[in-house]
Amino acid sequence: MKKTVLLFMMLLFGFGFAQKVKKEEKVKDKFESKQPQDMSVPPPPMTAFPAQYPNGNKAFINNVSKNMNKATLKDLGKKLTTKIILKIDTDGNILNISTYGANQIFNSEVKKAVEKATNNIKWEPGKNNKGEKVIDIVNLPFQYSNS
Numbered sequence: 001m002k003k004t005v006l007l008f009m010m011l012l013f014g015f016g017f018a019q020k021v022k023k024e025e026k027v028k029d030k031f032e033s034k035q036p037q038d039m040s041v042p043p044p045p046m047t048a049f050p051a052q053y054p055n056g057n058k059a060f061i062n063n064v065s066k067n068m069n070k071a072t073l074k075d076l077g078k079k080l081t082t083k084i085i086l087k088i089d090t091d092g093n094i095l096n097i098s099t100y101g102a103n104q105i106f107n108s109e110v111k112k113a114v115e116k117a118t119n120n121i122k123w124e125p126g127k128n129n130k131g132e133k134v135i136d137i138v139n140l141p142f143q144y145s146n147s
Contacts, residue, residue, distance in 0.1 A: 048127060048128055048129045049126060049127040049128075050126050050136055050138060051086075051088040051092070051123050051124060051125055051126040051136040051138050052123065052124045053121075053123055053124075054121065054122070054123070054124065057138070057140060060117060060118075060140070061140065061142060063117035064084070064110065064113045064114055064117045064142065065113075065144070066117075067112075067113035067114075067116040067117050068109060068110070068113045068144065069109060069112070069113075072105065072109055073105075073106065073109060073144065073146060074146060076103055076105060076106055076146070077103070077146065078145060078146050079143065079144075079145050079146075080101070080103055080106045080143070080144045080145075080146075081101055081102075081141065081142065081143050081144075082099045082100060082101030082103075082106060082107050082110050082141075082142050083099065083100045083101065083139060083140070083141055083142070084097070084098075084099055084110065084114055084138075084139070084140045084141075084142050085097075085098040085099070085100065085137060085138070085139050085140075086098075086114070086118075086123075086137070086138045086140075087135065087136075087137050088123050088125060088126065088135065088136050088137075088138060089125065089135050090125050090133040090134060090135060091122070091125065091133075092122035092123040092124060092125045093122065093123075094118050094123065095135075097111055097114050097115060097118075098111075099111045099114070099142075106144070110142055110144075
């Protein structure tokens with residue numbers, strides 16, 4: 001009888017004090033649960049292979065630097081930065097050129113230099129996961145130092 005009561009008590013304490021195992025929650029799940037999702041808005045397109053300048057984007061930045069009118073930039077400051085944003089179609093043509101930075105004179109000068117560097121030059125268009133050519137937006141940071 002003592003053994004039966006002891007076994008019953010052990011089972012009762014075992015079940016009574018057993019810990020619950022929580023499902024591991026990821027940061028992504030926490031974020032998505034707090035954000036309302038509008039299913040009518042499609043997700044952004046995934047570009048597996050972004051658009052490229054013929055000799056690489058580094059060559060593009062070098063060409064932009066060469067095409068800059070350095071005389072207009074002398075009095076603007078030591079270090080100037082902007083972001084060059086290009087929209088490139090499926091044939092490699094540039095549809096739109098934008099520059100975003102703190103100094104508007106520098107932005108307009110960079111935009112002119114980009115137009116010269118891309119005049120009559122076809123880019124390699126971006127491609128999706130299936131290898132199909134897609135319209136792509138290229139964001140490139142640009143810095144210029146007055147020395």
